[in-house]
Amino acid sequence: MDLGQILGTLWRGKGWIGAAMALGLAIGAFTIANTNPTFQADALLQLEEKSGSLALPSSLSAMVETDPRSVTEIEILRSRMVLGRAIADQNLDWRVTPDTMALVGTVFARYRFRLLDTVIPARFARPGDRIALDTLIVPPGLLNADFILSVTSATEYQLVLPDGLRLNGVVGQPLTHAETGFALTLASITAQPGRRFYVRQVDERRAINVLRDRLSVSERGRASGILEVRLTGENRTEDMRSLDAIIQAYLGQNISRSSAEAESSLTFIRAQLPLAEQTLRTAEAALNAFRQQQVTIDLTLETQTILGQVTRIEGELADLQRREDELAQRFTPSHPTYRQLLDERARLDARLAGLREQVGTLPETQRQILNLSREVELAQRIYTELLTRAQEVEVLRASTIGNVRIVDSASAAPLPVAPRKALILALGMGLGAVTGIGAVLARNWMRKGVQDxxxxxxxxxxxxxxxxxxxxxxxEGRREGKLxxxxxxxxxxxxxxxxxxxxxxxxxxxxxxxxxxxxxxxxxxxxxxxxxxxxxxxxxxxxxxxxxxxxxxxxxxxxxxxxxxxxxxxxxxxxxxxxxxxxxxxxxxxxxxxxxxxxxxxxxxxxxxxxxxxxxxxxxxxxxxxxxxxxxxxxxxxxxxxxxxxxxxxxxxxxxxxxxxxxxxxxxxxxxxxxxxxxxxxxxxxxxxxxxxGGQAGYGYGYGYRYTYKQRAQ
Missing domain, CATH: 3.40.50.300 (P-loop containing nucleotide triphosphate hydrolases)
Structure with missing residues (x-):
């Protein structure tokens, strides 16, 4: 490969390369003019480690999730549950599109060409043309279908349904069609008569997919718990409003999710309270009946000591059983917290077995009254703890505020993020240069004429x-006349x-x-x-x-x-x-x-x-x-x-x-x-x-003087 020859070929074709670069630059400029600007709204969220600010008992602390789990939260934020609620709140499934010419319609919709206004058909959009919807109700069978709205005056319009039916409406007044269940109310019209718009309501899944494509969520830093949420669109104000709706929907589900565990625990405790109360009443009745039968019996100091120890251990075992029921809803037995609870219960079972052997050495009457008293104290302790836990969980549910905090609310920069004019122009020139170079080299390769x-x-x-x-x-081209x-x-x-x-x-x-x-x-x-x-x-x-x-x-x-x-x-x-x-x-x-x-x-x-x-x-x-x-x-x-x-x-x-x-x-x-x-x-x-x-051969100089020739007279 002769690099000098290639450079010489490119230099000889510099005109073609320059023309291709100019064409690429022109195409880039047209692309910028023919593309609507895209704005970006952003917000900042913090995933906190606790869901409330009240001091809770240690027994309730395990019920609160402490890991932010950023990846999980990002997926929840992009879920249909959150986006669907935001779409419903802001009517993001409504689409209003002005009628534009093919290929170059966006240019005429963004810039005014007064000399061409009389040439461009009146139905095509001009700068500033828009309509605002107040109400749009579309039956399921007409979802994703276009309704053609033509402006007839400053306050009147005509709507063409997909089946060709024409309806006339007035701004601010509902326009309905009873047979299909369609309803439309225009809030305002800012367009000249003759302009045409396409009105559509898309189905929820399609609206969610479109919104998800515009939404991006990322974590700032590593394991920082700070989420940056960005939403792009062609309308700066609507982008901020839509992003705020998404954040509010996410916060709402976060609070509901945080209080769900407390609600589940409260339901479980309320279901156990009647059983604990019935167990207490039964134990008390049995103890009273035995005492009346035996007239009166006093427990010795040794028996009372054993009774207290047995009652305390059985109470701890009952408490462990309730904690195990709660943990079983959230963790598997292989979880470290769950395994620690099982080890503690095994230790208490061993101690209780030893105390029961001591009880077996007591007299029969002492053993019976000991067992009955133990059952009463245990039932009373369980019932009291359940009442206390119910009150604590009520406080927990009322104090739940979620583990997400808004650091920066939704905001959008005044300048668009796309199209990136400098990049597009540079890319156009670069592609033009590559195309020109390729054309020159291909032309030189295909041309097999003598060069040297x-x-x-x-x-x-x-x-x-x-x-x-x-x-x-x-x-060539001078076929006649003297040469x-x-x-x-x-x-x-x-x-x-x-x-x-x-x-x-x-x-x-x-x-x-x-x-x-x-x-x-x-x-x-x-x-x-x-x-x-x-x-x-x-x-x-x-x-x-x-x-x-x-x-x-x-x-x-x-x-x-x-x-x-x-x-x-x-x-x-x-x-x-x-x-x-x-x-x-x-x-x-x-x-x-x-x-x-x-x-x-x-x-x-x-x-x-x-x-x-x-x-x-x-x-x-x-x-x-x-x-x-x-x-x-x-x-x-x-x-x-x-x-x-x-x-x-x-x-x-x-x-x-x-x-x-x-x-x-x-x-x-x-x-x-x-x-x-x-x-x-x-x-x-x-x-x-x-x-x-490229000056590879031939004369590389010129003459500094002239030759003079004399012709003989004929």
């Missing part, structure tokens, strides 16, 4: 001269100097030629053969040589136009046919040493004429009268005429047009000549443009 004289030399063709591009060589000879009109031109260089090169190349005749051909038309032939003849004539130029293209020859001759003059065709002597067909040019033999009348069989003996006689006659004879022939890959002439003339040269003649055609022309036993004496790189070639 060295490419011809690699094919075995010595380059006799490089002729710079000159506008006089472009004869100027550059060597006579601008003798100091750099291109003419290249012809002089070619004249010198040919002088040495034809030293061993059998005749002073030259065949000039190319692989395709418009390669500049005629321009080169006539100007080469002109500079040779200026040097004192008698030169004859023969237009051997008997199909579309144009050399006569350089001499101002008409189309019907006789020439080569008549000479080869034997109808006209050679001397009578010659015409003298603007220089005394320059002569022309035109094509004559275009014959139907040019190749057959050239194969006659008259061609050899013509070449021999030219050798006697002229120092150089130049045959301007048609393209060698199109017809066989150049091959016939090359076999009979002293030399043949190939004309390659810079950046146009493919190297494959050059090689094919060589094969065609080689098949006939002919070899090109050299090649000329014509129409060479140093700017397009």
């Amino acid at each position: 004289p060295a490419e011809l030399e690699q094919l075995g063709l010595p380059v006799l001269a490089t002729i710079n591009y000159n506008k006089h060589a472009d004869t 100027g000879i550059l060597a006579f009109e601008s003798p100091a031109d750099l291109t003419v100097e290249a012809f002089r260089s070619l004249r010198t090169s040919l002088h040495f190349a034809m030293l061993d030629a059998r005749t002073p005749s030259l065949t000039v051909t190319s692989s395709h038309p418009e390669a500049g053969k005629s321009f080169l032939s006539i100007n080469l003849a002109a500079v040779a004539a200026q040097s004192g040589q008698r030169v004859c130029v023969i237009d051997a293209d008997m199909r579309r020859g144009q050399l006569r136009r350089y001499f101002g001759m008409s189309r019907d003059v006789p020439g080569l065709a008549e000479v080869l046919a034997g109808d006209l002597p050679f001397e009578d067909a010659l015409f003298q040019g603007p220089h005394e040493n320059l002569f022309l033999l035109p094509t004559g009348q275009y014959p139907p069989n040019p190749s057959e004429l050239l194969m006659r003996a008259g061609l050899s006689e013509l070449i021999a006659a030219c050798a006697q009268h002229f120092a150089l004879t130049i045959f301007d022939t048609p393209p060698i890959l199109a017809v066989t005429d150049p091959v016939i002439l090359a076999r009979n003339t002293g030399a043949a040269i190939f004309i390659a047009s810079h950046d146009t003649t493919p190297l494959g055609e050059v090689a094919e022309a060589q094969k065609t000549c080689a098949a006939a036993g002919v070899k090109f004496s050299g090649a000329v790189l014509n129409r060479y443009d140093p700017k397009r070639a």
Whole structure:
């Protein structure tokens, strides 16, 4: 890969690249103008570690979740439960869209073009056009369907239902359709008569998905418990109002969730209170009955001590059982808190078993009254604790405020966050530059024309001269009228100097030629053969040589136009046919040493004429009268005429047009000549443009003085 060549190619195509960048910039500017601005509202939330500020008993502290669990809270905030409530509160499932033109409608809806107002249909939106809905009730069967609302006056409108029914309404007054259950009330109209709007109510799930796509929630920092909530939209005020509704819905569910555990515990305690009271009454009745039966019995100090210990342990076990029931609703037995409770209960069961063995050693009466007293005290203790816990949970439920705090309420910056103008313009220019570079490189890769004289030399063709591009060589499009000879009109031109260089090169190349005749051909038309032939003849004539130029293209020859001759003059065709002597067909040019033999009348069989003996006689006659004879022939890959002439003339040269003649055609022309036993004496790189070639060849300098030529009087 030649990096210098690639850079040179890009520099030559800088115009294309610049145009592509300008086009990309224009597309970026249009994209910005054709895109509604997007604003962003944001808020800041803090996930706290406790749900209330009251001092609660340690037995209730375990009921309060202390882990913020940011990831969980983010998903809850984006849930259908929260977003659905916000949509219902703010009617975010209502859609009001102005009618706009395809592709460019947003531009005309954002910017006013007064000159185009009369051209743009009245139904399309203009800057500031809007309507405000007060009520919209759509039956389930018409959800996601468009209702077309057309403004008829400042306070009146016409509504077209999806089935084509037309209803007329007034601002502030309900518009209903009893058959479908549809109802609409407009709060205001800010639009000229004729404007059209599309009114729609989308289904809840679609509205939730749209709102969720606009909502983003992230945690600031790592495990900070600070959530940043952002909502994007095209209306700054509505974005703030919608975000505030989402936050309030989230706070509401958070408080409800925080009080749910307390409510569950309270329900459980209230269900246990009647059972505990009944157990207490039964135990008291049994103890009283036993005492009446045994008259009166006093417990000894040892028995009372054992009774107190047993009662205390059984009370602790009952308390552990209630705590286990509560924990079972929230944790599995493998949870550390749950496992600690199980270990504590096992320890108390062991102590209770030991005390019961001591009770077994007491007298029968003492044992019975001990058991009955123990059951009464245990039932009374359980009932008292349940009453106390019920009151504590009531306080907990009343003091629940959730574990979320609003740090920053919903707010939106005055400037939009999208479209990002600088980025879009830079991206447009960058894509334009990439497209331009790709187009230039692809064009250069697809173009297989000769770029440098060295490419011809690699094919075995010595380059006799490089002729710079000159506008006089472009004869295409000038089918009629006289053509100027550059060597006579601008003798100091750099291109003419290249012809002089070619004249010198040919002088040495034809030293061993059998005749002073030259065949000039190319692989395709418009390669500049005629321009080169006539100007080469002109500079040779200026040097004192008698030169004859023969237009051997008997199909579309144009050399006569350089001499101002008409189309019907006789020439080569008549000479080869034997109808006209050679001397009578010659015409003298603007220089005394320059002569022309035109094509004559275009014959139907040019190749057959050239194969006659008259061609050899013509070449021999030219050798006697002229120092150089130049045959301007048609393209060698199109017809066989150049091959016939090359076999009979002293030399043949190939004309390659810079950046146009493919190297494959050059090689094919060589094969065609080689098949006939002919070899090109050299090649000329014509129409060479140093700017397009990057200055890789050709002249890299200019002349600081002029040559002056004097023509002899004719």
